[in-house]
Amino acid sequence: MKSLFIDYNPFFVRAALVEDGELVEFLAEHVSARGHVGNIYKGKVENVLGGMKAAFVNIGLERNGFLYVGEDGDEKKRASESLPKLSPGDTVMCQVVKEQFDMKGARLTLDITLPGYYTVLLPKNRFRGVSRKIEDEERRRYLEELIDSVCPQNMGFIVRSAAINAGDCDITDEIAVLAEQWKAVERSYDSALPTSVVFREAQLLERVVRDIHGENMDRVVVNEAELADMLAGRVGDAKIEIYGGDRNIFRHYGIAAQVDKLAERRVEVEGGAYIVIDKTEALTVIDVNTGRYVGSKDLEDTVFRTNCAAAVTIAKQLRLRNISGIVIIDFIDMQQDEHKRAVVELLRAELKKDRLKTSVVSMTNLGLVELTRKRTRLPADSFMLDACPDCMGGRVVSGAHLALNLRDELIDYTLVHRHSAYTVRLNPSVCDCVFNYKIMVRETAGLWKGKRIYMIPDESVKRDAFEIRGLDDKVLTLPSCARLLY
Secondary structure, three states, rough: EEEEEEEEEEOOOEEEEEEEEEEEEEEEEEHHHHHOOOOEOOOEEEEEEEEEEEEEEEEEOOOOOEEEEEOOOOHHHHHOOOOOOOOOOOOOEEEEEEEOOEEEOEEEEEEOOEEEOEEEOOOOOOOOOOOOOOOHHHHHHHHHHHHHHHHOOOEEEEEEHHHHHHHHHHHHHHHHHHHHHHHHHHHHHHHOOOOOOOOOOOHHHHHHHHHHHOOOOOEEEOOOOOHHHOHHHHHHOOOEEEOOOOHHHHHHHHOOOHHHHOOOEEEOOOOOOEEEEEEOEEEEEEEEEOOOOOOOOOOHHHHHHHHHHHHHHHHHHHHHHHHOOOEEEEEEOOOOOHHHHHHHHHHHHHHOOOOOOEOOOOOOOOOOEEEEEOOOOOOOOOHHHHEOOOOOOEEEHHHHHHHHHHHHHHHHHHHHHHOOOOEEEEOOOHHHHHHOOOOHHHHHHHOOOOOOOEEEEEEOOOOEEEEEEEOOOOOOOOOOOOOEEO
């Protein structure tokens, strides 16, 4: 069974795609820190690098975006064919295709796209195509003819995989809507000031519904009745369920523990082996280890089976953690060439389940495999991990994620231990996150009505630890640093 769980509140949105009880995709977004991918800007050219066929463009973010027009691939080549000659001070309509990350600015393109459920509008080129995931040749030809008959002049469209079972009216109506949306973008661009946004990509909730439209979902479970109403008729044949329990929806359905593991370097592999995932500024390195797995035959067989199991796990983790860019996998050395080929082919087969494009290079003599995965939005660990304040290059669990865990623990505690007041002793940095993100607002109206809850910041408490106490005293003796949560 394929299910989508959505944990929604006014400040955070988290979405988990689960197949037969196993988490396969996780997305999270803080409303005050929305991403920029898909946004369209009236950029101001700051610098042009003729030798690199690139320009730095100010779009109003912390760092200038990078517009590189010498990109590989047919689609990017089409964009460069219409490239204007740029000079510092010029304004240009551009779209973010990769988030700014670490010290790198956002990646920009002139090849504007406006995505819908069934199609993607390409308003600045005439390319028209059908997703490769639609393999039925008869259906492909029909969709190509349909698009050609209704596509506005001088525009292009890509038919998404969700269109495989869509009605003609669904597709043609969406094309008309996207074409009108493009006219609105042009009007906004003409009146906008340089470095300002002229079109904002949909929020996480809208994107999730749009992107899973062709996933043949069995059910969608949400924690808000209003959200269920909004999704009605927009998730195909999936059954929409409303979770109305007091516990957090992810905890109730056993998803929270799987999400927490995304912050760990080590991932267990079936049979006792494990992989270790490490990120550098330039790439991600994944190391395969036999661990407790000793096999039942000879060493070569043990290594081969370990690498096969690891290949399956790695493909899942790339999708689950949204790891992208260059990835180097250090498989355990194998002697037989047929085993090496089999492991690589298995990895390729598992990666076909991923919506994002991946490219796998064959295995070297040292057992290394290089692959690239299309980078768009930030990886899951950007929400779950922060730079370590005490060391250079290390990562620690983010304050936002720790605050969410505290919320869930506090809810569970108050459901079991009934008191009139509660205190939570916690690290000051996490305490600040609790109040800054306001993640507990939803619960105060019902679950904690008539109760008092105080946060007590304490430098001696580790970041990932906290102490909850229940009290029934009418008069509480609290330190001066205590902060009333509710």
